[in-house]
Amino acid sequence: MTEISQLVDGYWEWLRDKTALKTVGQWTEITTPYLDHHNDYIQIYARAEPDGYILTDAGDTLADLEMSGCPVSRGEKRQEIFRTILNGFGVKENNGELRISANRQNFSLRKHNLVQAILSVKDMFMLASPTVESVFLEDVASWLDAADVRYTPNVKLTGKTGFDHRFDFVIPKSRNASERIVQAINVPGKNSSTSLIMSWMDTAETRRVSGHSDTKLYAILNDRSHKIPNTVPEALDSYGIGTIRWSQRAQFMADLAA
Template sequence: MSEIDLLIDGYWRWLRDKTAIKQLKDWTEITTPYLDRHNDYLQIYARKTETGFVLTDGGETLLDLKQSGCLMDSQKRQAILQTILNGFGIEQQDTELQVTATSDNFALRKHNLIQAILSVHDMFFLASSTIEALFFEDVADWLESVDIRYTPRVKFSGKSGFDHMFDFVIPKSKVASERIIRAINNPSRSTAQNLIMAWIDTKDSRPESSESFAFLNDNEKTIAGNVTEALRNYGITPVAWSQRDQFRERLVV
């Protein structure tokens, strides 16, 4: 068994062992080891139906953003939210993020719902009602301003069979390999871990020379050293937003 196989097996073992189940009448509460932006364990809910299962966040994701002053009251924000949800096959039902599943694809749909919730939390972290530009948009604007070509919002299937969304892919050129970027608005142990596992799971399905970059928002706070160290340990290049120009030459070719 390769080192990557061992890492993936260890990840799924951690995920299984740290997941807690609680019955709430017709619903089952699933507490995951993933942390939200408040460092609380992320919870989702499942209910058996005649045709399979319904999985939902119970409306907690959008309610939390609303209570934090981040309203989905502009076309731009609604478009970004829908792009995230569509990428993972998640629907918005009133205030809930929701997906249906069968016994065969329950694990995949559960994974997709969790990843969508984490993406929404990170995308709108620290975004008040007076701030229009989100970090994803900042990165996209910068890439365009320095003539770096890219494809946005690309989803790759990992070795596990699960899907992972990356924010930008810069295609291979004659002199440079494919470069895969995720923009992390709230750099933390949890968001770094999420990217690391996504990269480990998908890198074997990409060309051998493909590189991974993490754009880290340091506008509001200093990035912890253990975050950048963890990323480097798994072959991911951390790019602090304040130092982005130092990496232009690696990305523009």
């Protein structure tokens, strides 16, 4: 077993060991080890149905955004971002709840998709700040467009585990450079960097198998309004992920435009 395989196995063991179950009426409360911006654990609820299972956040995600001053119903851009996130993970919104259906065979995958959708939607709370004039992801896209970088946005890649992982931009291979994947991290921290590392560890091998053995992943870190802990770039670098501070992005344009 390779070191990377051991690390991936260790991640899934951590995920299993740190997940807690509790019966709440007809529902099973699932407490995951993932933290939101309040440092609260993400909780979802599951219930058996005649034709499978229903997984839901019980309305917590959208209620939290409402209390944070960022209701998704306010503003066309917020609604567009919200719908894009849900569609990317196959999640539906029903009377304020984020829901997804599952069966015995795909339960783990659907649970993963719901949790990832909740984390992505909860990150929209940053749009509540009056100092944020534009979405960081849009700024990154505009920067790439200005340099005529060819890319495919919002790409979902399947990892070795069978789980899907969403990446913001994929720049195809050219005569001068290998395939490059670019992920924008609006709030660089332990959670966001760990999530990206695990996604990359899961998908890197499948990229090699599919003929992209030299694919390079770059993380663009928003240091415009956030101080980046030194541990974030250090952790990313240790897994071969190139880090680009937004304030220093000009230094890396040649690498992405090649």
